[in-house]
Amino acid sequence: MQRVLVVAQNTFRETVRDKILYNLVFFALLLIGASVLLGTLTIGEQSRIINDVGLAAINLVGVIMAIFVGIGLVSKEIERRTIYTILARPITRTQFVLGKYCGLVFICGLNIAIMFAMFLSTIWLSGNSIFGSLFQAVELMWVEVLLVTALAMFFSTFSSPTLSAIMTLGFYVIGHLTGDLMAIAEKSKNPATESIMTALYYVCPNLEWLNVKGQAAMGVPVSGDYQIAATTYGLLYAGLLLLGACRIFERRDF
């Protein structure tokens, strides 16, 4: 555990010193700009607009960070050959992968927490009420980021950074369209299309389960059971991906 933490701490430091958290400035400008502009253009809907923009921005920035930092973390170590000196230490490859993951998850969590705090401040300063459902939505976004980070790490253990980025983005997009995949499968008269769509439905994570932004922005909460079930689903999926990443990484030659 100690070794996982040492790698995680270094990953956190690396990401901070790579100035990744500068995205927060972009987020703040986007949030404040959109709130002021859209707030003046819409009458009576200001609260919903701020909530919509805020949640969407947190989600977008969080996922982009998870994908692009996630795919670079392991592949950069291999490309720059820093992995040689790490694995020459008493650390297993699984501990290394978990350490990298934990470090990134921590920085993504911190990023989301800061963005959420800025978002809540904006709501408060604009004189609107803060809904409990916003906390639910952000918690599920955090789970989504955990899952997407695991996806990025999984692909980066066996493919190039570009291919990893394409595959992770592809899974992310399909993950939000899984309901449509099933609908296409049901309506399709071609057995091949039906099989492919059904396979994609079962293989790709159903990220829509983790998306409650729409109703949260209007202050409509989801049930506790749904929250727990969706969180468990996301964490289990991320766990399976990490298990796969560790297995692949264990077998690699450097």
Added chain:
Amino acid sequence: MDAIVIDHLTKTHRPTWPWQQPATVLRDVSMSVGQGEIFGFLGPNGAGKTTTMKIVLGLMRPTSGSVQLLGRPIHDVEIHKTIGYLPESPYFYDYLTAEEFLGFYGRLGGVSNTDLHQRISALLERVGLTEARCRPLRKFSKGMLQRIGLAQALIHDPELVILDEPMSGLDPVGRKDVRDIILSLRDQGKTVFFSTHIISDVEMICDRVGILAKGRMLAVGRIEDLVSRHVTQSVEVVCEGVEANSIPLIKDAAIRVLQRGSRCWMSLPGQQRLEDVLAAIRQAGGRLVSVIPHKGTLEELFLEQTNQGV
């Protein structure tokens, strides 16, 4: 117990695509490195030195054969507590300062926080980087990176130090410093296994050497033994007042003869026919100027072995 035992190691890279051929980079390599010795691993570029080291460190899996480090199999990661490693042309985390960098590797190696500060100070002084303690690695020169790399290999006080081309890219002063560090490690009872293609470095500090070419181990042993066993010990004879080419015995015995006026220089392949040649010179009325036995060098051995290997 030997520090490293490599037993019939073979590594074949599987092709990525079916139409590609598999590439065998190591073929039945066997050798051992005794505890407390400095072992030089010599070979031309592409010989398989780095691959051997990667297998020894568990970074790569052998196709066949086995490796033991300090009596334990390489898949046991706990053995890495006793190993320090410096890769070839290392690239390190350039966002870390020298102190943070050594702290990171020290903690990974299991050094306690109380010992770490003291170890970092001592090592930075030893590699001459005390002044750069708080400087980020991105501001280091190549020589400084090599030194800090050496320091990270030693931060956890390992018993066995594996260095891949530790002198490459260093100026003469830097190379001497690295040689001195390697020698001081032996004085502390550590084992040093390092690869290089700079023969003079090996000749100066190694107890034993291994020569690898095209993935095959061509020779392993003490430098003196290998040189005397493999390289021809020639004798250089210089005399005056004779026309060497007119003496059949000299023409027959010498490998090369150079005549400059009355002075003659000849090279004999060994000492077997030296007495006959000297007698022939005296008989022809010549005067002996010098007889110099020429000792074979590691470079000659290296070239001879690698040419045969290729």
